Amino acid sequence: MQLVGILQIRSYDKIKEFLNEEHVGRISSIDKNGFPQIIPMNFVFLNDAIYMHSHVKGEKLENISRNSKVGFEADRELEFLPSYFEDPHNASLADTLYISVVIKGIGSFVSDREEKTLALNGLMEKYQPEGHYDPLTPDMRVLDAVSIIKVVPHTLHGKYKIGQHMNPEDRIKLAQKILKRNSPTALKTLKTMGFDVVDDKLEMVGQPIW
Template sequence: MRRKEFEQHEQRAIEVLLDSAGHGFLAFVRPNLTPGAIAVNFVRLDSTIYFHGSPQGEKMEALAANPEVAFMVAEAMSLIPSYFSASDLACPASQFFRSVVVRGRARIVEDPAEKAIALQALMEKLQPEGGYLPISQTSTRYRKQLRATAVVAIPMDDVTAKFKLGQNLPRSRRASIARQLTERDAPGDSETAAAMAKARPFI
């Protein structure tokens, strides 16, 4: 990563961002060698990303031809307006954010037990209140659905995380931005100010 000041190495912070994201973006190469990307619901289990879908379609055709993929999750934090700075120029305006990119070789999950575990974990993430029959490979109610659903695993072997929270700014400027975020108190501002306080300043 070129901007080393924004690079995040803390494993727990990366996992929290992945686990809190409702969806991510899968980038792949189509069989005609043009790029493709699609939004998918997903779940992280240990060091593996899982998502599901139809066994047919562009996504699965692309993965069959070339399993090398990239998967990204991004969370927009506060927009920092230019007037938070003493400058009257537009240049200081910035968008704070946190992002994680996983690069790896996608694997089509064939084992019914692994498929059931991944799909159950996805349901627990998306519908934590329950209200459904748990997914199990031994359940006759889900036997047909497990066969008809494709599940894909991406190992988290190559992970890059970028948390842009003003680490490149002088401490006085960071303190000023955090104070103005607290005063503005727009949705997400308090969370951004708290994240800034935890981020290690680069200068």
């Protein structure tokens, strides 16, 4: 079975929702010797662009100054599926349910103070939604103490694997195995797959549209 198309996230709103929920993304740039450098970063997705804050000096900033072509990705492992779900003797059948977004784009440094303020306040709203801080304003000197990296996507692709490639009977069997294994992420994974658990029993509420 060809899975590439089936695994593609077709909803841009779902991609935005996923990026707004994830707390760690990874930006890749090319160093002076031509090697990729990958750095985990906090980020926010605003106005169809990725924003990250950084120290004003560093290798990734030097890399982007030389070559503005960058990569960015965020991913979430939903559930590891042990091989014995399929065959207790064949370890190659182990699998993973996941969501991921991969971007190829152009990186730059934000100099406009209004946009810089937008990005920093967006980061605060994402990571500290409970508030208890004073929002930044463009006239604050603290804006000069940080760099804001902006990545404008050239291509943006999302993939997800939650059993949508399986027939309904096999999806239910998989969900039952996940429930029985009862990993720390099981209930959240089942909800993502379109199942509720009521009195320790599965109820299908429909396959999510991605």
